[in-house]
Amino acid sequence: MTGREILHKMKEKAACFIATPVAPDKGKGKGGISKHITHGFHLVEGKSNHAMEDYLVSEFKHVDDNELGLFAIFDGHMGHDVASYLQSHLFDNILKEHEFWDDTESAIRNAYHRTDTDILKQSIQLGKGGSTAVTAILINGQKLVVANVGDSRAVICKKGIAKQLSVDHEPSKEKKVIESKGGFVSNLPGDVPRVDGQLAVARAFGDKSLKRHLSSEPDVVLEKIDDDTEFVILASDGLWKVMSNQEAVDSIKNMKDAKLAAKHLTEEALSRKSKDDISCIVVKFQ
Template sequence: MVSSIFIRSVIVQAGQIRVLAQGREQFSNIKKTLSFGFGLSSKQNFGYKTSTKMMVDSSTVEKRVSIVDMLPEKVDDGGYISGGWKCEDGKLSCGYSSFRGKRSTMEDFYDVKAAKIEGQTVCMFGIFDGHGGSRAAEYLKEHLFENLMKHPQFMTDTKLAITETYKQTDAAFLESEKDTYRDDGSTASTAVLVGNHLYVANVGDSRTIISKAGQAIPLSDDHKPNRSDERKRIESAGGVIMWAGTWRVGGVLAMSRAFGNRMLKQFVVAEPEIQDLEIDHEFELLVLASDGLWDVVPNEDAVSLAENEEEPEAAARKLTETAFTRGSADNITCIVVRFGHNNDKTESPEPEPEPEVKPKPETKIGETQ
């Protein structure tokens, strides 16, 4: 006989599920109504266009934000998703390409946002590579940059804002998944350009590099368990690094930092490593990609291939195709950002050749000219 307590429990749980479903539906409707101007969607779509301005809530300040239009993405017959964007003055452009590759499911996500905040141009680019499922990567696409722009110190202390936003977004994702049996995770490699100041933050083994005078410079260091500092941190926290085809945390996870991964959260943190630098005329382009690219394409090759393409969208597509043809067995996603300041330079006209002065013939004594 089923006890009355159990029946009441089932009824209560059913009621909770109904309330939760209603809440999700209401939130979905609100999100559709507000739109946020960011093209938020569970699908990878940057085709939303808006010319309106919006107010971003924060605890202390209100930021006037004007969202820049993004070009709609394209999906070709080969399954490649690609798209691009260029700012009005032509000084910055970007392109992205994403491909499921040989995997049966797609766990890579990406995000590109551009806005005017307090009169300052802000551009954000992100690669999110999921593992154990796609939900964590999808959550980051939907929330990470939105949360960052809400941070009250985003414009005054961007580095602090990025660090705190990464940690808070990780905690929010884990809270949203607490009643599920899922325990997936995700990398995050992001680049935030505020004016001409670039901040690159990384968690996991996705990677960002920059080209300076044709040289590839890594702006992130892959978070692998066998990295000496990461091994020390994990073992100090009581964790173990084991070999299981590759070095893994607890013999399970092949990276030492990630969003999500509740069961390993004590050791696998979402604290980003951040590098920042001023962009000047020597910097040519930026490449962000999931490890599906970096497993088979060295940094130098990525820069060389990207520089051979005039448009960043074509460069991103070229990189994903190259990774696939070289045998990448993973999802492959890439963003290429081209800095157009070199276009401002005007070529100096070549100096006109000086007229050739022919030597006068020698005059012999006694001869007249």
């Protein structure tokens, strides 16, 4: 099979993966064990001169006697193929880790590294681009495990207060680490800091040409879902560039429909002149 045929098969698989949550409810769904938990998403292509580079996962899945909510935003750059690959493979790789149930954090870290290695090995097919990622796994409606590389973000709302669960991996914050690997962080007037003058995040999947100076090490946090938990927002930086965490929470705190809440956030970001691709998932605990 040629490289072009392999890439076509991967894109077909990605399309099938997202079709599962989209088709029945047109962008929304709810848990089985936890029927009071609903989720919805919305994507908007940005006004930059490239095709949509964001991909997402938003679904519930039964594994043995457990119910997992799988939610993720993959924000591609220099092409969408790495983000598409992550959509098709990252959660599968996480769930294949034998220690997933006993040591979920280690399983996620191992799967992130293994997936990045696979992406780099397939750089001829996937191209030289990369992708950020934020993933959230809801286990039996009781525990949320969030991991991320890059600047896509997860924010939880409890009693009306926004709390960021992910970490924005900005080059300026990791300048010493990047320089210790032989790279540099540019800081030109009118531009954001960039790794080697190119990439505006310090951690990402792929990006083979920059990999010596980049990390795919995720930050991982476990959050208990209790009676104070109202909802979680996952979104690409197209939203967070123009809205603070608390502004996002305040704008949807009175909305019951998760899909409409996600759509409202993307529309609000557009009204604030965001020009980037915007992907947003809202998970409501009612």
